Amino acid sequence: MSTRPADSRIPRTDLALADPRLAAARRRLGDRIVKGAIHAVQATTWASGGPVDDFVGEVLSGLPEYATSLTPILNATGVLLHTNIGRAPLSAAAGEALTAAMGYADVEYDLLAGRRTGRGTAVRDELVRAVPPAQDALVVNNGAAALVLTAVALAPQREVVISRGEMVEIGGSFRIAEIIASTGAHVREVGSTNRTRLTDYRAAIGADTGFVLKVHPSNFSVHGFVSEVPVTQLATLPVPLVADVGSGLLGPDPALPHEPDASTWLSAGADLVIGSGDKLLGGPQSGIILGNSELIDKLRRHPMARAMRVGKLTLAALEATLSGPPPPIHEMLHCVPEVLRGRTQEFHQRLVEREIPARMIPSSGVVGGGSASAVRLPGWAIEIPLAFAKILRIGRPSVVGRIEGGQCLIDLRCVPTNQDPHLLEAIQSAANVIAASAGANTGEA
Ligand SMILES: *Cc1c(COP(=O)(O)O)cnc(C)c1O
Numbered sequence: 001m002s003t004r005p006a007d008s009r010i011p012r013t014d015l016a017l018a019d020p021r022l023a024a025a026r027r028r029l030g031d032r033i034v035k036g037a038i039h040a041v042q043a044t045t046w047a048s049g050g051p052v053d054d055f056v057g058e059v060l061s062g063l064p065e066y067a068t069s070l071t072p073i074l075n076a077t078g079v080l081l082h083t084n085i086g087r088a089p090l091s092a093a094a095g096e097a098l099t100a101a102m103g104y105a106d107v108e109y110d111l112l113a114g115r116r117t118g119r120g121t122a123v124r125d126e127l128v129r130a131v132p133p134a135q136d137a138l139v140v141n142n143g144a145a146a147l148v149l150t151a152v153a154l155a156p157q158r159e160v161v162i163s164r165g166e167m168v169e170i171g172g173s174f175r176i177a178e179i180i181a182s183t184g185a186h187v188r189e190v191g192s193t194n195r196t197r198l199t200d201y202r203a204a205i206g207a208d209t210g211f212v213l214k215v216h217p218s219n220f221s222v223h224g225f226v227s228e229v230p231v232t233q234l235a236t237l238p239v240p241l242v243a244d245v246g247s248g249l250l251g252p253d254p255a256l257p258h259e260p261d262a263s264t265w266l267s268a269g270a271d272l273v274i275g276s277g278d279k280l281l282g283g284p285q286s287g288i289i290l291g292n293s294e295l296i297d298k299l300r301r302h303p304m305a306r307a308m309r310v311g312k313l314t315l316a317a318l319e320a321t322l323s324g325p326p327p328p329i330h331e332m333l334h335c336v337p338e339v340l341r342g343r344t345q346e347f348h349q350r351l352v353e354r355e356i357p358a359r360m361i362p363s364s365g366v367v368g369g370g371s372a373s374a375v376r377l378p379g380w381a382i383e384i385p386l387a388f389a390k391i392l393r394i395g396r397p398s399v400v401g402r403i404e405g406g407q408c409l410i411d412l413r414c415v416p417t418n419q420d421p422h423l424l425e426a427i428q429s430a431a432n433v434i435a436a437s438a439g440a441n442t443g444e445a
Contacts, residue, residue, distance in 0.1 A: 007045075007046060009045055009051060009052055010042050010045050010046060010052075010055075011042075011055055013035060013038050013039065013042070016038045016055065016056060016059065017031065017034060017035060017038060019056045021056050021057075021060065022034055022056060022059065022060070025060065025063055028067075029063065029064070029066075029067050030067060033063070033064065033067060034059070034063065037059045037062045037063045037064075038059050040062055041055060041058045041059050041062060065396075071398050072397065072398070073085055073086075073397070073398045073399070073400050074397050074398065074399045074400070074415050074419055074422070074423055074426070075089075075400055075414040075415065076392075076399055076400060076401045076402070076409075076410045076411055076412070076414070076415055076423065077400055077401060077402040077409075077411060077414065078363060078364070078365040078366065078377075078379065078381060078402055078409070078411030078413050078414065079365070079366050079367075079368040079369075079402070079414070080329055080332050080333060080365065080366070080367050080368055080369070080413075080414055081278075081279055081280070081329070081367060081368045081369025081370075081371060082368050082369055083171045083172075083369055083370075085400065086278075087276075087278040087279060087285070087369050088278045088279065088280075088281070088282045088283065088327065088328070088329045089282075089327075089328045089329070089414075090282075090283070090284065090317055090321070090327065090328075091282070091320065091321060091324055091325060091326070091327040091328060093320040093321075093324030093325055094283065094284070094316075094317040094318075094320040094321050094324065094327065095317075096320070097316040097317055097319065097320035097324075098313055098316055098317050100316065101312045101313055101315070101316035102313070105312050105316070107119055107312040107315065119309065119315070120139055120309075120310070120315050122315075122319050123137075123139055123315050123318050123319045123322070124136070124137045124138070124139075126318075126319055126322035126323050127139075127250075127288065127290060127322065128290075129322075130250045130251070130322055131250050131251070131262050131263050131266065131290050132263065133263055133266035133267045134262065134263075134266055134273075134290035134291055135291065135292055135293035135296070136290075136291070136292070136293040136296040136297070137288065137289065137290045137296065138288075138289045138296050138299055138300055138305070139277070139286050139287065139288055139289075139310050139314070139315070139318065140286070140287040140289065140305070140308040140309065140310065141285070141286065141287060141308045141309075141310060142276060142277075142278075142285055142286060142287045143170075143244070143246070143248075143274060143275060143276035143287045143288075144170070144174065144179055144287070145287045145308040146274040146275075146287030146288065146289050147176065147179050147180060147213075147244065147274060147287075148179060148180075148182070148183055148304070148308070149289070149299050149302065149304055149305060149308055150211070150242050150272065150274065150289065150299065151179075151180045151183040151185045151210070152183045152184075152185075152302060152304050153298050153299045153302040153304070153305075154210050154211050154240060154242070154295065154298065154299075155183075155185040155209075155210020155211055156183075156184065156185070156210070157184055157185070157186075158185060158186065158208050158209065158210035159185065159186045159187075159188040159204075159206075159208045159209050159210055160180050160185045160186070160187055160188065160210055160211060160212075160213050161188045161190055161201060161204050161205060161209060161211070161212045161213065161239075162176075162177060162180075162187060162188070162189060162190070162212075162213045162215065163189075163190055163191045163196040163200070163201075163214075163215075163228065163229070164189050164190065164191050164192050164193050164196065165191060165192070165193055165194060165195070165196050165217070165222065165226070165228055166196075166213075166214065166215040166216075166217060166228070167189070167215075168215050168217055168218065168219070168220075170218075170219070170370055171369075171370065176213075176215055176244070177189075180213070185210060186208075188204050188209075190203075190204045193222070194222060194224065194225055194226045194227075195225065195226060195227045196227070196228055196229060197227070197229065198229050198233050198234070198236075198237075201229065201234065201237055202237065205237060205238070205239055209239045210239075210240075211239055211240040211241065211242050211271075212234055212237055212239055212240070212241050212242070213242050213243075213244065214229075214231060214234055214241065214242070214243040214244065214270070215243075215244045215246075216243075216244060216245050216246045216247075216259075216260050217373075218245075218246035218247060218370040218371055218372075218373065219370045219371075219373050220373055221373055221374045230268070231243055231265050231268040231269055231270050232268045232269055234269070234270075235268060235269025235270065236269075240271045240272070240292075240295060241269065241270050241271050241272075242270070242271065242272045242273075242274065243260075243265045243270040243272070243273050243274070244273075244274045244275070245260045245261060245262055245265060245273055245274065245275045246275060246276065246279065246370050246371060247259055247260075247261075247275060247276070247279045247280040247281075247370070247371035247372070248262075248275035248276045248277055248278070248279045248280055248281035248283075248288055249261040249262065249275070249279075249280045249281065249371075250262050250263060250281065251263045251264075252264055253280070253333070255333050255334055255375075255377075256280075256333075256367070256371075256372045256375055258372070258374070258375075259280070259371065259372045259375075262275060262288075262290050266290065266291055270291065271291050271292045271295055272289055272290065272291040272292060272295055272296070273289070273290045273291055274287065274288070274289055275287075275288050275290075276288070276370075277314075277318055277321075279369050279370065279371050280329060280333075280367070280371050280372075281321065281327075281329075282321055282326070282327030282328065282329035282330060283317060283318045283321035283322070283327065284313070284314050284317040284318055284321070285314070286310055286314050286318055287308075328416070332365070332413050332414050333367070333377070335379075335413060337378050337379060340379050340380060340412065340413060341379075341380055343412055343417065343420070344360055344379075344380040344381070344382060344412055345360065347382060347410075347412060347420060347423075347424065348360040348382050350424050351382065351384075351424070351427065354428060354431070356384065356427060356428070356431045357384065357385060358382050358383065358384050359382070359383045360380055360381075360382055360383075361380065361381055361382075361383050361409075362378070362379075362380055362381075363379060363380055363381035363409055363411060364376035364377055364378055364379060365377035365379045365411060365413045365414075377413070379411065379413055380411075380412075381402070381409040381410060381411040382409070382410045382411075383407045383408070383409055383410075384401075384407070384408050384409075384410060384427065385407065385408065385434075386403065386406055386407055386408050387434055388401070388408045388427065388430045388431075388434070389401055389403055389408040391429075391430040391433050391434065392408070392426060392427065392430050395426050395429060395430060396426075397419075397422055397423075397426055399423060399426045399427075410423070410427070
């Protein structure tokens with residue numbers, strides 16, 4: 001602690017903490033966070049040298065909203081899935097399921113029989129229902145964990161055959177081949193960056209082969225003199241075929257005609273399909289493995305499965321995502337362009353009425369987050385000056401726009417419609433901050 005001399009303007013921490021106006025905040029956030037806010041106001045009071053009218057009032061206004069530093073964001077980027085801002089937003093049904101599961105819950109307990117049961121059977125049933133060609137399903141911590149589990153269980157010290165055209169690097173500078181290699185399996189590369197044929201796979205397969213891994217290049221596309229081997233042909237090889245769809249799409253989606261999905265790839269002959277739960281599936285972070293029941297059983301019984309199992313919160317949110325109403329990501333992907341246009345026009349009008357410099361422009365949404373990299377979703381955005389961007393980000397609610405061409409773009413596609421008034425207020429507050437600092441700079445008020 002500091003060695004400042006006593007200052008009559010600054011209440012002692014223990015006395016401030018005992019103020020009845022802070023009692024509710026102490027119950028909600030805990031003493032450490034409230035003390036942190038007290039120390040911050042003590043420090044600014046000390047530094048300012050001025051009087052404090054309402055010390056506790058200032059502490060209250062400096063308190064964080066939650067006992068977590070994670071800040072909810074209004075995503076005005078027009079990018080549906082971005083790993084940096086938490087990928088898929090959960091549905092309200094999934095949010096309620098999280099709350100329901102937060103206390104004790106029958107996560108692996110049969111209430112009728114009063115004894116232990118398997119974990120995650122309801123989610124497994126939902127997945128198998130949603131993906132008819134899958135005999136069984138297993139959920140692990142994330143897509144990368146699903147790859148690791150598959151490699152340790154199906155190719156221990158053996159070879160995993162991957163096309164050189166599918167040596168994908170996913171977010172956070174992790175490479176799929178390196179993830180596989182980290183398990184002790186040997187990555188056997190076949191073909192070239194742009195072309196791989198069935199004969200390349202055939203020549204590489206032997207007694208050492210654990211499985212062939214097909215990886216959907218989910219975050220890039222290669223054009224020109226290219227060819228890859230489709231799942232139907234890979235399925236004719238005499239070894240298991242594991243296919244990583246990336247996005248977690250369970251069935252075909254007409255909005256994304258080139259995005260592979262679990263049902264189609266399993267029907268085409270893949271033995272296992274792997275995907276993420278928090279991309280196009282629209283659920284919580286998780287890794288989903290679907291397909292052949294013998295192989296899934298092998299994965300489920302492997303000791304590593306225990307180290308990758310998901311908790312009750314993931315199970316609750318994932319089950320609600322699968323059984324409940326379509327998650328927000330679905331609506332954002334399929335939103336009718338005319339509806340989005342009308343909403344954007346209306347929003348633009350509100351800004352104009354408030355004399356905030358804004359221009360409506362055509363602007364495409366993108367799926368992002370390692371899915372449908374080439375797809376552009378036709379839409380609109382509102383262009384406001386770049387100076388707004390940072391003020392909006394650090395405001396409450398925090399608003400993240402897209403910076404493009406030296407402007408800040410506000411795209412409503414991924415903003416829940418009921419948040420439009422809050423977004424409008426956030427932009428108004430930012431405009432006020434900008435006006436005040438411009439006033440200060442020119443010596444006005
Ligand atoms: C996103 C992705 C992964 C990794 O999944 P996480 O859930 O982020 O671990 C693996 N493979 C592909 C093709 C992906 O797109």
